[in-house]
Amino acid sequence: MVNEADSPKPPAGKSPEASAAEMMELVLPNDANLLGNCLGGRVMYLIDIAGFLAASRHCGRTVVTASMDSLDFREPIRVGEAVVVQARVNYAGRTSVEVEVRVLAENLAAGRRRPTCTAYVTYVALDGEGRPAPVPPVIPSTDADRERYRAAGERRRERLRRLGRLE
Numbered sequence: 001m002v003n004e005a006d007s008p009k010p011p012a013g014k015s016p017e018a019s020a021a022e023m024m025e026l027v028l029p030n031d032a033n034l035l036g037n038c039l040g041g042r043v044m045y046l047i048d049i050a051g052f053l054a055a056s057r058h059c060g061r062t063v064v065t066a067s068m069d070s071l072d073f074r075e076p077i078r079v080g081e082a083v084v085v086q087a088r089v090n091y092a093g094r095t096s097v098e099v100e101v102r103v104l105a106e107n108l109a110a111g112r113r114r115p116t117c118t119a120y121v122t123y124v125a126l127d128g129e130g131r132p133a134p135v136p137p138v139i140p141s142t143d144a145d146r147e148r149y150r151a152a153g154e155r156r157r158e159r160l161r162r163l164g165r166l167e
């Protein structure tokens with residue numbers, strides 16, 4: 001958990017690169033279904049952890065998961081492959097951030113990676129009393145970041161509409 005005392009005020013804006021996080025893990029038989037593919041629930045767990053890391057880095061506070069958009073597992077990840085999870089903050093609202101988490105399968109012998117799914121996860125920063133707290137703005141620094149920022153803004157409006165929080 002991030003120590004609140006370490007950062008009492010929200011820091012200035014940050015680029016997505018500044019908080020990006022990557023995790024890698026070997027898929028073992030205990031993580032797999034009867035076909036020898038990594039369980040979807042295990043992948044979702046890793047998505048949430050990687051997203052938490054990037055969101056906490058960006059916010060400089062602890063965060064909670066508010067929502068995960070729909071998730072399509074396009075490719076299996078086999079036992080003996082590595083699962084690579086890459087998280088980056090796309091967008092910041094007032095107290096929440098959208099984190100894009102990409103999941104890749106790596107064939108370690110061949111040294112090849114292939115994309116398997118992408119999740120968009122919203123985290124809310126909390127203050128010491130557990131109330132939503134302001135987060136630093138995201139400062140996109142590349143054209144790709146700017147495009148992710150724009151698309152994330154649209155997804156956020158759609159989420160808020162679904163939640164009845166947007167007129």
Ligand SMILES: CC(C)(COP(=O)(O)OP(=O)(O)OC[C@H]1O[C@@H](n2cnc3c(N)ncnc32)[C@H](O)[C@@H]1OP(=O)(O)O)[C@@H](O)C(=O)NCCC(=O)NCCS
Pocket residue numbers: 064065066067092093094095096097122124132159160163165
């Ligand atoms: C997330 C949580 C703190 C939001 O509380 P809330 O009373 O809705 O707070 P607010 O109305 O002040 O909204 C805070 C932010 O959360 C966002 N938010 C709330 N619910 C959301 C949802 N379902 N999806 C996306 N964003 C959401 C709001 O849009 C707002 O963002 P903004 O400040 O950037 O505009 C609260 O719902 C909660 O504690 N949920 C449980 C979290 C948890 O335990 N997760 C682990 C899973 S067990």
